[in-house]
Amino acid sequence: MRKISSLPSPVAACCAALRRAGFSAYPVGGGVRDLLLGRTPEDWDVATSASPRQVMALFPHAVPTGLPHGTVTLPTDSGPIEVTTFRREGGYSDGRHPDQVSFGVGLEEDLARRDFTINAMALSPDGAVIDPWGGLKDLEAGVLRCVGDPVKRFSEDRLRLFRVLRFAAQLGFALDASVTDALAHASSSAPLAAERVGSEVEKTLLSPRPAWVGEMLRYGLLSPWLGAARADTAPLASLHARPLPRWAGLAALLDDRALPETLRRPQAVARPVAAGLELLHNGLPEDARQWRHALATYGLDCCRAAAYMAMAMGDMEPERRLVSTLAARPCLTVKQLALSGGELAALGLSGPAIGATQTRLLTHVLDRPEDNRRETLLELLGR
Ligand code: ATP
Numbered sequence: 001m002r003k004i005s006s007l008p009s010p011v012a013a014c015c016a017a018l019r020r021a022g023f024s025a026y027p028v029g030g031g032v033r034d035l036l037l038g039r040t041p042e043d044w045d046v047a048t049s050a051s052p053r054q055v056m057a058l059f060p061h062a063v064p065t066g067l068p069h070g071t072v073t074l075p076t077d078s079g080p081i082e083v084t085t086f087r088r089e090g091g092y093s094d095g096r097h098p099d100q101v102s103f104g105v106g107l108e109e110d111l112a113r114r115d116f117t118i119n120a121m122a123l124s125p126d127g128a129v130i131d132p133w134g135g136l137k138d139l140e141a142g143v144l145r146c147v148g149d150p151v152k153r154f155s156e157d158r159l160r161l162f163r164v165l166r167f168a169a170q171l172g173f174a175l176d177a178s179v180t181d182a183l184a185h186a187s188s189s190a191p192l193a194a195e196r197v198g199s200e201v202e203k204t205l206l207s208p209r210p211a212w213v214g215e216m217l218r219y220g221l222l223s224p225w226l227g228a229a230r231a232d233t234a235p236l237a238s239l240h241a242r243p244l245p246r247w248a249g250l251a252a253l254l255d256d257r258a259l260p261e262t263l264r265r266p267q268a269v270a271r272p273v274a275a276g277l278e279l280l281h282n283g284l285p286e287d288a289r290q291w292r293h294a295l296a297t298y299g300l301d302c303c304r305a306a307a308y309m310a311m312a313m314g315d316m317e318p319e320r321r322l323v324s325t326l327a328a329r330p331c332l333t334v335k336q337l338a339l340s341g342g343e344l345a346a347l348g349l350s351g352p353a354i355g356a357t358q359t360r361l362l363t364h365v366l367d368r369p370e371d372n373r374r375e376t377l378l379e380l381l382g383r
Pocket residue numbers: 028029030031042043045113114115116119120157159160
């Protein structure tokens with residue numbers, strides 16, 4: 001039997017404390033999966049027989065993050081540990097949330113409610129892997145398979161449709177044929193929160209295989225938000241694995257300036273993507289001078305987004321030009337002018353005249369960056 005000895009100490013300590021108090025406790029789910037894969041889990045899950053109140057009593061720093069579902073979160077140096085009371089779920093009439101959650105069940109039933117076999121393993125106190133659903137075998141084969149009947153499991157909670165494609169993208173795993181079949185028959189009507197869907201799309205976009213977003217489109221999973229949009233998403237892999245480049249790339253491929261907004265992404269991404277697509281449509285800057293003007297007018301992130309969009313469309317040149325334009329550290333704002341507002345005031349200029357002069361100087365310097373020197377600007381003023 002497979003054994004694990006490298007459990008992070010806060011997770012081991014959390015389980016030990018629960019066991020000392022007379023409860024059973026097991027690391028479960030994504031943390032176990034990632035540890036077996038040699039990946040570093042971002043968060044941990046511990047399943048226990050203790051009730052949320054008993055967990056709270058045992059750990060004074062615990063935060064009651066999801067009491068109705070039996071979840072209490074322990075912040076630790078190895079990331080948050082979600083301690084959840086063993087539970088069974090029943091009746092999913094809304095396609096997302098169980099109608100009832102019952103506690104007082106054991107580990108076996110708790111593992112049975114989990115989505116995929118590789119996410120349905122636990123670690124016993126001696127480090128042995130508890131694996132009633134064949135997760136180890138699937139982990140070794142690199143296969144994503146549902147716990148139980150995929151059609152039923154996907155109809156219970158439609159977020160699992162997104163999760164399975166996201167895990168395929170993150171782990172490089174194949175979908176079991178039963179999963180592919182169920183995906184093909186999944187209807188697209190259920191009311192998932194756009195924010196949750198956006199988060200799964202983003203995890204997919206930021207993975208080593210962002211093109212899997214194309215499968216979400218192809219299976220119609222995104223149609224409640226994006227209609228019948230389709231795209232060849234292969235070019236996304238050539239963009240930096242950060243939110244702005246990958247969202248910008250996808251928005252360009254779908255020609256949808258509102259995409260990040262629709263899927264409830266933060267304004268720091270949504271705004272530059274919307275403006276960037278407009279810049280792309282209006283014609284991208286072609287040389288350093290035009291890029292400097294665009295940077296001064298639209299801002300750095302919008303220009304970057306537009307250049308990433310060109311990249312996604314197969315044109316690498318705009319991004320190269322933008323990078324080399326920025327490398328010269330050009331003056332792009334009145335604040336960066338070699339002549340300050342204070343100095344202009346000392347020269348006898350007043351309020352509105354200062355602003356107008358700065359704008360005139362900046363326009364000049366955007367054309368001729370080499371002129372951003374005090375003497376040259378003074379000379380220009382004299383003319
Ligand atoms: P990651 O943390 O990398 O996003 P994860 O598998 O840990 O992946 P979490 O959302 O942290 O995902 O969930 C922890 C565990 O809870 C999962 O491994 C799985 O066992 C279970 N789980 C999470 N979401 C669902 C779901 N929608 N349906 C069934 N089980 C789920």
